[in-house]
Amino acid sequence: MQTVLIVVHLMIVIALVAVVLLQRSEGGALGVGGGSGFMTGRGQANVLTRATGILAALFFVTSLSLTVLAGFGHGQRSILDGNAPAGDSTPAAPAALPPKGEGSVLDQLRKIEEQKASQPVAPAPEAPTGPAPPRGQ
Template identity: 50%
Template sequence: MSLFIFLTVVQAIIAALLVVVILMQKSEGGGLGVGGSPAGFMSARGAADFMTRATTVLASLFVLLSIILAALAVGATSGREIDTSLERATPVQNAPAADPLAPAQGAPAPAQQQAPAQQAPADPLKGAAGQ
């Protein structure tokens, strides 16, 4: 487990360095890039090449460490079983809830009352007054 924690700390450091290197690169919009001069330690072209290489190396290390940490995590947890000691049992209902609108089981169903059908007038424009 100490190897897992050590690699996690190393990955966090690499992630922080990767963020710093990316922010230091000069982008088209100016960004947070550090301006280089030919009289300085490195020329602007040499600094850009160095930053590109540093970004590539740090990103590759980050991905490699992510894969290694995932493999270690799977290996460490594969032998465990799920703890069900805190599982709550739900009460089982034997009978379904009664429908308050349904008729009682012993009572006969009420007779359906049918209203007498009203006849519509033959011509709807004349209505009942035109007959």
């Protein structure tokens, strides 16, 4: 059923593009829409406008139908209930936050920054003390 609906949907899309391209350009934005053409009369313009509206409505109906069909057979799932994907998906341990009720969020962030600042930091490796290498010319 879904395959048939996809084929119908594609045929509607192709027809919609063709009908839109057949319509007369009113602004002449690219300079190719004026003068004599394939279907330039008012009667033909009304037919093309009506066909565009009908094809657009069919496009929306088939799009919604495909969306509904894609949802069939899939029960309601939660991302929390599903299995974790393969690989290392364990999150890093968050910083210990003070218990709630001990000041505002800014106070809690300041305390965390103070805790990080009080921890010793490993010294950076020293740069070599030899002469600088010559630059290429």
